[in-house]
Amino acid sequence: MEGAERLDGRTCTGIETYGKHLLYCFDDEVLHVHLGLFGVFKLQKCPATEPKGAVRVRMKSKSHCVDINGPSRCEVLDMSARAKLIARIGPDVLRSDADPERAWVRISRSKTPIGLLLMDQSVISGIGNIYRSEILWRQKVSPETPGNAISRETFDRLWSDAVHLLKIGVKANSIITVDGVKKARSRYGERVNIFNKSHCPACASEIRRLEMASRRAFICDTCQPNVR
DNA sequence: TTGATTGTTACCGG
DNA sequence: TCCGGTAACAATCA
Numbered sequence: 001m002e003g004a005e006r007l008d009g010r011t012c013t014g015i016e017t018y019g020k021h022l023l024y025c026f027d028d029e030v031l032h033v034h035l036g037l038f039g040v041f042k043l044q045k046c047p048a049t050e051p052k053g054a055v056r057v058r059m060k061s062k063s064h065c066v067d068i069n070g071p072s073r074c075e076v077l078d079m080s081a082r083a084k085l086i087a088r089i090g091p092d093v094l095r096s097d098a099d100p101e102r103a104w105v106r107i108s109r110s111k112t113p114i115g116l117l118l119m120d121q122s123v124i125s126g127i128g129n130i131y132r133s134e135i136l137w138r139q140k141v142s143p144e145t146p147g148n149a150i151s152r153e154t155f156d157r158l159w160s161d162a163v164h165l166l167k168i169g170v171k172a173n174s175i176i177t178v179d180g181v182k183k184a185r186s187r188y189g190e191r192v193n194i195f196n197k198s199h200c201p202a203c204a205s206e207i208r209r210l211e212m213a214s215r216r217a218f219i220c221d222t223c224q225p226n227v228r
Numbered sequence: 229t230t231g232a233t234t235g236t237t238a239c240c241g242g
Numbered sequence: 243t244c245c246g247g248t249a250a251c252a253a254t255c256a
Contacts, residue, residue, distance in 0.1 A: 020235075037235045038253040054253065070253040072236065112245065121236080128234050175234065190234075214248080215235085233254090240248085 003076035004057050007031060012059065018089045019125025021073075023082065024059075030082050031057065036072025093126045093162040094170065100159045107147040107155060114150055115143025115212045118158070126166055130195045133218040134177035135161050137194040142226040143210070143217050194218045 007026055016023040016030075024031040033039075042052075048065035051058060055067040056074040068074065077085065090106070091098040103124040107117050117123050118132045127135065136143050139157045141150070150158075168176050175190035176182075178201075193201050200207055200220035208219050 034236075035234095036252060037233055039235095040253085072252055110244090116246085119235095130234055169234095195234095213246090215233095231256095233252105236251090238248100238250085240246105242245085 004031065004074065006076055017092070017094070018086055019092045019121050020128070021085065021089065023077075028079060030077050030079075032073060032075050032077050032082070032085065033057070033068060033071050034073035035068075036070075039071035040069050042067040042069060088122055090121060090123045090125045093124065093159065094166050100156075103159065104152065104155050107150055108152075110147035112147055113144045113212065114141060114147055114158075115217055117147050118143075119213050119215070124159075124162075127162055129215045129217075130175050130190060130192060131162065131165060131169075131177070132212075132215075133195045134175075134192055135165065137218070137220060137224060138165075138177065140224055142221075142224040143212060143219055144226050194220060 006029070010026050012024045012026060012031075014025045016025065020034060022033040022035075024033065042055075043064060043066050046060065046063055046065055048058070048060070048067075051067055052069075054070045056071055057068045059066045059068075091100055091102050106123045107114065110117060112120075115132060115136065118127050118135070119129065132143070135158060138161055139154065141154060141158065165177050172182070175192065177195075178191050178193055181191040194207060195218055196216075197207050197218065199205065200223060203220065203222045205220050205222040208221055210217050210219065
């Protein structure tokens with residue numbers, strides 16, 4: 001949460017995204033924002049009300065105003081710090097210039113379970129905890145499968161499905177991983193197959209819950225057999 | 229008031 | 243150097 005006052009009165013010239021990291025460009029500096037678990041944008045029309053709660057940054061145009069509440073990162077970076085940040089972020093499934101090969105190299109050489117690798121933002125970026133369980137279920141891959149046991153063909157399916165699902169998520173502004181569902185209405189605004197469910201929507205088997213990287217993961221042992 | 233949480237990072241030991 | 247575990251941190255809501 002440092003240095004934002006340096007940007008006072010300056011004009012943002014563009015926004016870049018790398019995984020879940022947002023970069024607001026200001027000539028030779030960028031405002032680096034990461035919303036973490038709880039950060040949120042609050043958009044309103046001008047004239048804006050007083051900032052409410054933990055507003056770290058307020059950005060204004062002539063007509064609108066955005067407050068960023070509770071991000072886990074909110075700092076000004078110079079171009080060398082920006083380059084360092086980008087270098088440590090794995091290929092972003094939503095970027096057209098993403099190089100899936102980088103992710104494949106890491107995954108195919110690792111005995112770490114794919115469920116952990118998909119959450120490692122230096123391996124592949126953009127996938128979060130809900131998408132992890134959903135993508136692996138959709139592609140019938142056990143999260144416990146070691147990376148080096150994943151075939152190239154399977155990796156390609158995981159990557160493509162991540163691209164597919166995240167694009168849908170951006171468009172709908174909510175997590176939708178069930179084919180054909182248009183709108184999200186549930187508590188967290190997601191429409192999902194397996195996350196937080198008790199039974200598999202495909203085979204009705206009981207869903208097993210496990211913890212991976214200290215986050216809840218869900219698996220249907222019938223549809224997602226472990227290859228080990 | 230408490231607990232859970234669409235996330236990341238640093239640090240430590242093996 | 244890699245890997246897995248843990249804690250710290252954050253704000254909001256039910």
